[in-house]
Amino acid sequence: MTTVVVIAKETIPGKVKTRLTPTFSFAEAATLAEASLADTLAVVRTLGARERILYFDGTLLPAGSEDFTVVPQAPGPLDERIAALFDRLSGPSILVGMDTPQLNRSHLAHAVENWSPEVDAWFGPATDGGFWALGLREPCGDLVRGVPMSRDDTGTHQLARLAAAGLRVSLLPPLTDVDTADTAVEVAELAPDGAFAAALARMPIFEPVGAVR
Numbered sequence: 269m270t271t272v273v274v275i276a277k278e279t280i281p282g283k284v285k286t287r288l289t290p291t292f293s294f295a296e297a298a299t300l301a302e303a304s305l306a307d308t309l310a311v312v313r314t315l316g317a318r319e320r321i322l323y324f325d326g327t328l329l330p331a332g333s334e335d336f337t338v339v340p341q342a343p344g345p346l347d348e349r350i351a352a353l354f355d356r357l358s359g360p361s362i363l364v365g366m367d368t369p370q371l372n373r374s375h376l377a378h379a380v381e382n383w384s385p386e387v388d389a390w391f392g393p394a395t396d397g398g399f400w401a402l403g404l405r406e407p408c409g410d411l412v413r414g415v416p417m418s419r420d421d422t423g424t425h426q427l428a429r430l431a432a433a434g435l436r437v438s439l440l441p442p443l444t445d446v447d448t449a450d451t452a453v454e455v456a457e458l459a460p461d462g463a464f465a466a467a468l469a470r471m472p473i474f475e476p477v478g479a480v481r
Contacts, residue, residue, distance in 0.1 A: 269318030270380045270403070271357060274336070275350070276305050276366040278326025291449040296471055303467035304446060305330050307369035307459065314373050316381045323353055323363075346417040350402075351409030362390060362403035368443040369464035370455045371400070375441050379403055384438070389430050391423075392440035398422040400443045411435075 277284055281294035284301040292300065309332040312320055322329070322336040329338060342352035350363065360383050362376070379390045383405070392401030397420035404411060411433060415425045430437050446452050446464070456465035 269316070269360075270383055271319045271321060271359065271361040272312050272315055272317040272376070272380055273321040273323050273339075273353060273357075273361060273363045274305075274308055274312055274366060275323045275341070275353070275363055276308075276325070276330070277341075278324070278328050279305065279330065280326070280328075285446070287447050288449065288452065292471065299467055300446065300452060300464065300471075301366070302330065303463040304369040305366040306332050307462040307464050308364065308366050308371055309333055309336070310463075311371050311373055311376070312364065315376060318359070323349075347412055347415050351411075351413035353409075354404060354407040354412060355409035357407040359407075360403070360405050361407050362401060364392075365400045365445070367445040367447070368394070368400045368455070369446065369462055370443060370458040372459070375443070376401070379438075379440060386436060387438045388435035389437045390440055391427060391430065391437050393423050393442045395442055395444045396420060396447060397424070398445065399426055400445065401440055402426070 279298045279302040281298040285297040288297040288300065320336045322333045322338045323341055324338055325341040342349050353363065362379060388405050390401065390403030392399055394400045399422065411429055415429055416422060427437065444451050444455055446455050452468055456468045459465055
């Protein structure tokens with residue numbers, strides 16, 4: 269069985285999804301982040317995982333995380349925080365971000381519930397060049413530590429690190445991070461029944477979802 273970890277931060281205005289401004293206010297961006305996290309947690313709860321962990325930066329826990337083991341994030345830049353997580357895990361583990369609310373069970377079920385003995389690592393590319401998921405059969409922080417994060421070549425660097433370690437990597441479907449108003453609309457249209465799409469539909473700038481005034 270596989271451990272699934274959702275990495276997330278407290279959805280405080282001005283702390284999350286700041287790149288959605290000025291199209292959205294800080295409060296609206298935080299509302300969208302909260303909905304995105306809710307959708308992600310809901311999907312992870314459907315998976316037959318060995319353990320579900322919320323790797324969390326903050327104190328106010330999100331709704332839907334009640335059956336997750338909460339682990340505070342380590343300090344430092346993102347690569348160091350992810351590395352610290354993988355250093356403390358044991359056994360097959362998959363890390364999932366909170367920024368792809370179009371995530372559904374089919375994207376992860378095979379990797380989580382039927383991890384092939386021919387696969388050492390799972391990699392979920394993001395369309396912006398990063399990644400939305402990273403799974404390691406034998407977790408090791410050195411496979412992430414030092415990889416440049418939040419860049420359009422982050423995924424390329426991370427895949428190269430896995431390849432250099434001789435790992436057999438299997439790719440998960442590419443997903444889109446919500447980083448701009450355009451990607452927010454795109455993702456909401458891909459998952460129209462989720463909390464994220466509902467939150468976006470309530471934003472005064474959109475009437476309906478996908479139609480900018």
